[in-house]
Amino acid sequence: MDELGAYRVLRVSDPHCPEPEPGQFTMLAAAERWGGGEDERPYLPRAFSLARWQDGEAHYLLDDVGPGTKRLCELAAGDQLWTLGPLGQGFTAPRDGRRALLVGGGVGIAPLAILQDGLECEITILLGFRDRPRAEGAALLRGARVATDDGSAGRHGLVTDLLAEELERDAQATVYACGPAPMLETVRAICAAEGVPAQLALEAGMACGFGACFGCVVPKRGGGYLRVCVDGPVIDAAELESIEEHAGAPA
């Protein structure tokens, strides 16, 4: 476990875990004392994007915001975890010589790090955080431009403002985004208006992570639903109607 500003990076050694694709996720639970926290939770395992895959270790970015993330943040070196993964559909590389424009918000920057590690094209990285301690998380990626809500680090404003400026400068890009629902909805709307392809890594409350419970759905453009766990978590923005505020996960 390493500290990274307001976040922690959990490193898990799992010899049986196949190498993940950028954008995939793992269900995690502490092997001991999973439960009995605030409101007798957590109960379900929690879904985390792979943030990095290095020397046979999977890295996950943690933000202590609920009973599940709290318990995971308490893990000490050598503690055992229950894991299931890697799961879901990851990112695909840009086509037609476009550059990759990575847009992340808060703890949602995690899958963009492993994506940066795997991309060989030109990359621009824009990250948004609430404040300076959280903005220190930007060190997970290399060469990121940062915006903060309170102006305490980087640009004072939203990361989606940076995105709009970048696309105005050069719209020959594929956007890769992960972050809170309102940020993703703005990214989706901007990219739709500019005709820019966008791949969004979504978060949703999940019971299982492998397609069994049908709990993690988001509305699909044209009707019906997509399961974030097996149809995503990375979903082409053109397939989505809008991303709603409640599309978060139990923490």
Next chain:
Amino acid sequence: MSVEFCGLQLRHPIINGSGTFDALAARKALGAALDEEFPFAAYVSKTITLEPRQGNPPPRLWEAPGGLINSIGLPNKGLAGYLAEDLPELATLPVPLITNVMGSSAAEIAELVQACDARAEIAAIELNVSCPNVKTGLDIGADPHQLEKVVRAVRPRTSKPLIVKLTPNAADVAACALAAQEGGADAVSLINTLRALALAPASRGGLSAPRSLRPWLGGRTGGLSGSAIRAVALAQVAAVAERVRIPAIGMGGVSCAAHARELLDVGARLVAVGTESFRDPTAGARIARELDPGPASPTSGSA
């Protein structure tokens, strides 16, 4: 510990609860490992309705103390889609297949049952009677009189074993079980989820923020499952097993062999695993193994 259930010979007494394990999706996501040791001795499909259903609007899940509240809304391809697309693939599973169906009237249920009866891939049929009657609005399974009438009307449509999945949201579940038996059911299964409500959390601002009185789930109320309901399940299964002659499938919050053993001890013939399979897709196999570790293996002791 092979078990006889309504004429079916099962390898062990652990099956899945309807709607808690999508064998086709799990096979895709988890790969061949799952087929090597299929977790259940029989596979129960999710609920199939006459017409396709998209399911309820999200959010569909809420983590409750020691459990889960879901309001999924029975998404499925409808009877025709199920028979044409899913059934041939489900038939390749290495265990007998139980198809779960739901209708909002005796006529609808009869149509579903008759269509399932015609398919050799289906070993048994389970009726989900936790559905409001279109005329009365009351759950068909919550009223013993109505339940007996429906089962009696449907019974002649199939020679396959007919299982009635009872609702726990009834005044007297044992009376409902008896009604199912009198109507001609071959078995009952219980408990389904308990009706439950979760309010949307206050948004940012913590405890000082005004508390929302809005239901969190898109379907407003949902069904509570998981460890939180295990003691309720034990009481209801015990009450039902005392009252009926037909076998009972017990379920509710089972996550290890000790829990399964309790349900078997109070009279269940089989035990179903539900929410625990969300947490661990191999739970069924683990519990079956724990129940019956098999003959002791020779050890390499040294003197």
